[in-house]
Amino acid sequence: MRGSGVTRGGWAAWRHGLVGLGLALLAGGVHADEVPSFAEVKAAYRPSDLPVLDRQGRPLATLRVDERARRLGWVALEDMSPALLSALVHSEDRRFWEHSGVDWSALARSAWRNLFNQRTQGGSTLTMQLAGLLDQELARPRGGRSVGQKLGQMGTAQVIDARWRKADVLEAYLNLVPLRGELVGVNAATQTLFGKHVSGLDAQEAAVLAALVRAPNASAERVATRACELLGSLAGATVATQRGTSASSPVKPPLDLGEQRCRGLPTLTANALARKGVPALGEQLAPHAARLAWRQAQATPTTTPPAALRTTLDADVQRLALSALREQLTALRQREVDDGAVVVLDNTSGAVLAWVGSIGQGAGAPAVDAVQARRQPGSTLKPFVYGLAFERHLLTPASLLHDEPTQLGTGGAGLYLPQNYNKRYQGWVSARVALASSLNIPAVRVGAMLGPEAMFERFNRLGLALSHTAGFHGHALALGTAEVTLADLTNAYRTLANHGRWAPWQLLAPPAARRAPAPYTVMPAAVAWLVADILADNTARALTFGFDSPLVTRGWAAVKTGTSKDMRDNWCIGFTDRYTVGVWVGNANGAPMRHVSGVTGAAPVWRTLVQALHARTPSRAPRSPAGVVTWPLPVAGGEVQPTALLAGTEPRHHLPNAQVKASAHREAFGIRSPVDGSVFALDPDIPPRVQRILLEGAAGEWWLDGKRLGRSTPAGWPWAPWPGHHVLELRDESGQRVLAQVRFEVRGAVVRATARR
Template sequence: MKTEQHAPRSSNEKEIPVVSTSADEQKATHRTITPAKLPANSRAAAAQRLNDIPPEPVRGVYYEATHHREHPQGWHFKRHLKRKNLRLSNMRYLQTDQKGTRWGIMPIALSTLAALVVLASVLVAYTALNGATQQRYGQDVTTLQDILPKDNVKLYDSKGTLIYQAIDQGLQTTVPLSKISKHLQNAEIAIEDQNFWNNPGYDITGIVRAALSDLTTKQVVSGASTITQQLIKNAIVGDQVTATRKLQEIILAPDVTRHYTKEQILEMYLNTIYYGEQAYGANAAAFTYFNLHDTATQTAAQQLDIAQAAMLAGIPSSPIARDPYLHPKAAQARVEEVLKQMYLQGYITAAERAKAIDEVKQPNFLKRGTIKNTAAPHFVHYALNELAQELHVKVKDLSRSGLIVSTTLDQQLQNQVLKIAQNHIAKMAKVHNMSNAAVVIIDHRNGAIRTLQGNIDPNNPNDGAFDVASQGFRQPGSAFKPFIYATAFDHGISPGTPVLDGPLTIQMCCGLPSYTPQNYDQSFHGLITYRYALQNSFNIPAVKLLMQTGIDPAMKTATDMGITKYEGTPNYTLVLGSLSVHLLDMTAAFGTFATGGIRIPPHAIDTVKDTTGKTIFHFQPIGQRVLSKQAAFMITDVLSDNTSRTFEFGKCSVLYLYSTTQQQCYAGKPGPIRPAAVKTGTSNDFRDNWTVGYTTNYVVGVWAGNNDNEAMKDVTGVDGAAPIWHDSILLAEKGNPIAPFPPPPSGIVKKTVSYPGLTTTDWYKATK
């Protein structure tokens, strides 16, 4: 069998089996077909190369081939960029190093120099501020206790009862630290200055915190003031919101801490800090918010409990915004914060904190205290003016003077006298058109005013504030006559000297009409003694006596004895009371008769002290003789002669100080009689009614009438003011032993003298 030789096949050649349909062809062997050679870049060649891609391997079979790339995609590109950036950075560093040699040192040097200049400027400024502050306020530090805001002035009556305290510039009552509740001390420290006992007067941590807050807001919003700094602000540097003021506080704080103990600083702070509602200091705040009062054993501030103390401690940082009356919610939140700090700092327990919070929420927790200066408004007004005069200041300057004033007022007596006057006026109002009265009671032995009631309705909004006793000018009527009689007696005329009570006409000069005085009863009484004329208030004898003494000498006697002010022109009518005078002056002047001619000015102020107890002023009664003791005795003897005045007033008038009823007196049972010298007076048209008189202890003056000076109806001297005088002077003398007036002095004798038509027995000045 011949073997057919085939030419070698190239790699591109493939055996292609040929399928034959005929039997002959099936027996034929396979033929080798060689693909046509195509251009390498042709599409056909590319299509033929697709058959060169190996088939996809069967999963699970291992092939010696790399499954993962050695570097992630893009690695080479990133490496290229890094190398490029590294080259650029190296170039920049090289350039910087090259420039630094010439330009780098200069900015650093300039910056350092600028910082040093700023630091030096700050140091210089601080040094200058420190020096200026020490120079300006250094003395104030050493006298801090003296320059603190003073207490409001307080007036007490003669028995130590508070009758007035000034409220126009706030309330303040200084008390020792031991008299301030420990709870309030702890509360203030806990919320205001928790390091108070250890810091040098300022708190660095608080200052930094406040500085950051201020810088953040670009304004002063946080103070970080310690208790010491607050004290300095309130007492020394002022409360302007500036950085300079804050620095001054910090500068002075260590000095204050060196000069005073912490206890002294806390005491000064708690006595002067403002608690709102015009309350300065703990004691005033305890009264204002809780109506606590000083007692014999405790001050108001000493009675504060934990809840009350926490409420007060939360107010000073913002007195208006945290006022519990105005903003209760804000005040409540602040109380809880104070209690929280007290608990955290160990001042109270959790139980005490919870109890205090519950107490604050009670509806009756706050009890507003109210100042009532209505006890003796007319006396207080007079006393304040007298105090200002004695201390040579203005009345308005007394409000926060820190003075504690003891006055001469007997408040209990004044209240009782007021009731007497009110009851009598009520009886006289409808029938006699009398609506008001004023009463003055003076201890003539030392000039102390025990009662000064200028109006029976002092709280009346229309005219109750007007003080008739010390401010009103009223005509005294016949009550003025004793001054003319005293002048005559001092010049040698005796009460027993006779005078003709008959028609009298005085020719006036300078074209003025003649003057013809008339007696009250429109009658003439013939030849009588001056004693009888004075006791029965006859006018014609008094005018005749004035013609003998002269107007000027008589007025000098009146002014020397105490008539310091008057309205009108002195003339022959002054003996009838035509000049208008003050009831207080009239009462004091009659007191000069009681003292034997020695005038002791009336006064309302007894002792003045400061809050430390130091006496600032004490009244020393210094008498001045203005009338001879002989003339004074004669007036007393005449005015106390009840027999001589029986013609006009009756045997048992209210001018007679019997101890039983008037009916019993007329029945011959007057009881013990208290000697009293007294004179009545009624002005023209019944506009004013007076009674002024004295015993061995007191002189009492009473005016009755109307505030608008309207005429009364048919009021005699014994009906208007006299009943008030009678009851008032007996009330003042209640409990005092009955004592006669002093015996006649030397230089006076009692003798019987016969005159044509009249023989009298009376007192006469002894002739040498």
């Protein structure tokens, strides 16, 4: 070489000497067993975005679980764009397919240029760069590698080249290389920057990615310039490059782009580098369920993080639920309804088959998981109130309840005046009709006889996890004023479907499934069957809903609707012999809906799902268990109606048909007066003989403060009040079983007696 004092032969000798020196230094410095295999590297790879799968392994969503870097799924070399492979090899390591991990010629040229302060030329091969990606100690620090690190990198590269296939080296490198900001690997880079899969990259996009390898955080102008230069170099590729893309190599040379190679490249680059926070490609069917499943998975001890998260969801059922909810909310948009949620449970296993937290785009609050949001359930709690009363033998489905305006004490906070939804009253109705037709006042009467504490305890046994206390909610508990989640409420109805036995719902598929609490019995199977039988009786609910409503299905189904105060929440929960389906519609911000009830709001979605789930196999009614009897009861009109009752609650006497109506008052249930929690103040200026408290209620024995007063009469029992706190009980004819109980206070008489002294 003229001017340098080094001949061609001298240069070759110097180069071979350098090679020999490098080999000598590398000998014994790197052990082959310290270098991982390609299979080990691929197995240890963990995407930052975790695929969430359904029960059959079908994708449901992609969930970001690592905020430190954005890595998407591993991409095989054959699934990458040939243009990307050509651009990368041409840009970073043109002799990649020829050298043995270290390109000694390139190293020598780099050293020579650096020695004479010529334009710096890197000598690291793709294999050497991969070594730095696999071993943090070999990674390039900001101040550059030390001699020892460089030699270690070269030694590791030679081991990799000896043990790995060339294609594996290229595949691993492209999946591990940092490209821009938090983006690691070509999969994350292409989907974020270009919104497409790696296989779809064209020549310009491939050149931009190859330029980012060299300078990941460079400006858009510099990246575009470098990409344009690379396209020009590719268009006039040398013979050596052609050898690197021969038949033995998967890389194919790109088309000659000529003068058109850089047209639009600056704009493409600027737009790509401006994109931020772009989600991974793919359908996001269940984002809320995915986040919940990940939280549950994190709470479950595991040795290695999962490569994918398997759930119990069914992609087909999930799509069906999402579609049905979107269609219904679109129809309700003019009635000021924006949000909704759906849960579908498998009765036997508790597996969640569908979990729709919102409809996504178009929802009032897409990020809010309405399945887990706490809201007032309205009348959907009534079945459990009646079930507890049946269980305690306080009434039967045939018992008559008075549906008329009433008032109940609230323990010193005033009077509670429940009303029916339609502001109409039916008079005497059976408990069966009262529950099926969702009449409010009879339900409150039943709840008042049970007491808030008993209802509160039963609801929590059903997994509803009510907040506050029973006294805080009072008698309004029977009408669903406490807040619950759709998931827990749907699972409570699943308890009815499972013969009174409660078990938790399950979202994670084994082996990642969380350890569930032990199942337990909440109510007798006979009681659960009796409630379900009423909820499936279309004739009994016709009083409110008519004979043709969205609650009617082809097969057997037990269902209940509910609407909270001021039309803020609308529910429809029901079950078949295989599935329990819960639907909520409303607004995430709590705004009231306009003219939307359970039948017009949530019920159409519920019916669509039930009909679709049983399209091939209709649901069948469950057989009545032990403890249920059928009793012939006379009804108005001279007919006898077979009625299901719990064994031991059969009427003692048959009444002639003509006496059915006349006996309604005696068959009524509970104490009507005084109201629980009432406070009476006696007037000292009024003669005591005319101051009486009228005790009114069903047939039975009156007991006051543990002492018998006598039998109740249709006209009531006038009692001369006495100061203090009192407990009034209505007992059965034997005087042993308490049918109802109220507490009240009398004030004023003591003051007058003191004055007379």
